[in-house]
Amino acid sequence: MSEPLLEVRNVTMKFGGVTAIDNLSFTVDRGEIYGLIGPNGAGKTTIFNIITGNYFPTEGSIIFDGEDITGTKPHKVVEKGIARTFQNIRLFKSMTVLENVLIGFHDQIRYNYFEAILRLPRYHIYEKRIRAEAMGLLEEFGIAEFADYNATALSYGNQRKVEIARALATKPKLLLLDEPAAGMNPKETADLSDIIHKIKKDYDLTVLLIEHDMKFVNAMCDEVTVLDYGEKIFEGKPADAIVDPRVVTAYLGEFTNA
Numbered sequence: 001m002s003e004p005l006l007e008v009r010n011v012t013m014k015f016g017g018v019t020a021i022d023n024l025s026f027t028v029d030r031g032e033i034y035g036l037i038g039p040n041g042a043g044k045t046t047i048f049n050i051i052t053g054n055y056f057p058t059e060g061s062i063i064f065d066g067e068d069i070t071g072t073k074p075h076k077v078v079e080k081g082i083a084r085t086f087q088n089i090r091l092f093k094s095m096t097v098l099e100n101v102l103i104g105f106h107d108q109i110r111y112n113y114f115e116a117i118l119r120l121p122r123y124h125i126y127e128k129r130i131r132a133e134a135m136g137l138l139e140e141f142g143i144a145e146f147a148d149y150n151a152t153a154l155s156y157g158n159q160r161k162v163e164i165a166r167a168l169a170t171k172p173k174l175l176l177l178d179e180p181a182a183g184m185n186p187k188e189t190a191d192l193s194d195i196i197h198k199i200k201k202d203y204d205l206t207v208l209l210i211e212h213d214m215k216f217v218n219a220m221c222d223e224v225t226v227l228d229y230g231e232k233i234f235e236g237k238p239a240d241a242i243v244d245p246r247v248v249t250a251y252l253g254e255f256t257n258a
């Protein structure tokens with residue numbers, strides 16, 4: 001039986017006179033890969049920002065794992081088990097690939113400041129364990145050989161993998177991916193969808209993703225919600241979305257080449 005992990009309940013978001021989200025509700029079940037699609041400006045990123053606590057909705061609520069998390073601060077949302085990646089990759093440019101992933105482990109570090117300064121045994125034990133876990137993630141993503149490279153020296157596709165690895169380091173139950181395939185070539189996109197399927201299984205994840213690439217959505221998602229001007233115009237299987245007249249009209253035939 002399906003069990004809800006994330007519920008977006010009657011959410012409205014207004015920015016001055018602009019209604020970015022209009023009374024939106026949808027439910028993401030545990031273990032699902034759920035897609036949020038829609039033309040530019042439809043409100044997809046705004047919904048991510050509400051889920052992650054970056055925006056407080058004008059109306060409505062966000063229920064995660066049975067708890068109302070509406071308005072919870074972003075770092076607390078991460079602690080509750082929601083991690084995200086961004087439309088424009090956000091890596092620490094002056095850090096190595098490994099250091100970027102280590103940042104994701106930050107919240108789990110159980111030694112205090114003095115132990116760190118004095119380099120006491122507990123510090124070393126945790127540091128070693130965390131580095132091994134971070135390297136394990138890089139291996140899983142096939143980028144361990146670049147661990148000591150500067151993050152920005154990697155190809156776009158590999159930088160995206162580093163960003164997802166960093167999100168996974170926070171041990172999320174729900175992973176939010178904002179246009180993960182944007183800017184990738186077909187080979188990188190195929191590679192990415194294999195990885196998302198694999199990590200979903202290995203880490204017992206639920207995934208909510210925003211995407212424009214309908215081929216990718218079709219290959220990835222169990223279910224989709226289509227937004228247009230902040231309103232839900234379709235909910236169901238991706239294969240049904242691309243033949244739905246309201247969806248086709250909203251995209252003005254963008255799918256014909258998908």
Ligand SMILES: Nc1ncnc2c1ncn2[C@@H]1O[C@H](COP(=O)(O)OP(=O)(O)OP(=O)(O)O)[C@@H](O)[C@H]1O
Pocket residue numbers: 015018019020038039040041042043044045046047087
């Ligand atoms: N902080 C903000 N202040 C004012 N308006 C905003 C803000 N954030 C988003 N909007 C507006 O809300 C609407 C939805 O934007 P949003 O970025 O969520 O769309 P999107 O579906 O993610 O688009 P894209 O595919 O281009 O990323 C747009 O009209 C946008 O201009």
